[in-house]
């Protein structure tokens with residue numbers, strides 16, 4: 600298995616009893632995410648929805664409302680190589696203000712809102728969204 604570079608920014612979630620963000624996930628994957636996960640032996644056509652359904656994006660597939668990679672114990676079965684968006688969650692980009700914020704859908708959003716985030720973490724969120732848009736040039740948020 601090819602690990603993601605451990606120096607890459609991430610946001611640590613210590614709420615081990617929660618896997619809410621892995622239910623009905625709409626996480627989008629970059630080319631780099633796809634290649635890393637495929638190197639571990641998975642097929643993007645199995646772990647993602649058909650891009651024709653998602654405006655051209657590769658988006659994680661859910662099985663019975665659970666992310667393809669969520670195991671029975673509520674853990675991510677590809678934790679070390681999970682998509683960058685999963686590593687940065689609950690930090691997300693608010694597209695209307697271009698600000699990095701805590702996702703209101705996170706169960707522990709109030710706790711996360713009180714934490715401080717590094718410049719690298721914030722830059723990583725912007726960079727992720729830029730990469731996704733560059734890789735999907737036909738997509739428009741006004742659609």
Ligand code: SF4
Pocket residue numbers: 620621622624626659666667668669670674675676677678681682685
């Ligand atoms: S890839 Fe892992 S962390 Fe990301 S939504 Fe799926 S189970 Fe959760």
Ligand code: SF4
Pocket residue numbers: 612613614617618619620621688689704705706707708
């Ligand atoms: S929803 Fe929030 S608290 Fe729950 S696992 Fe995801 S990031 Fe952690």
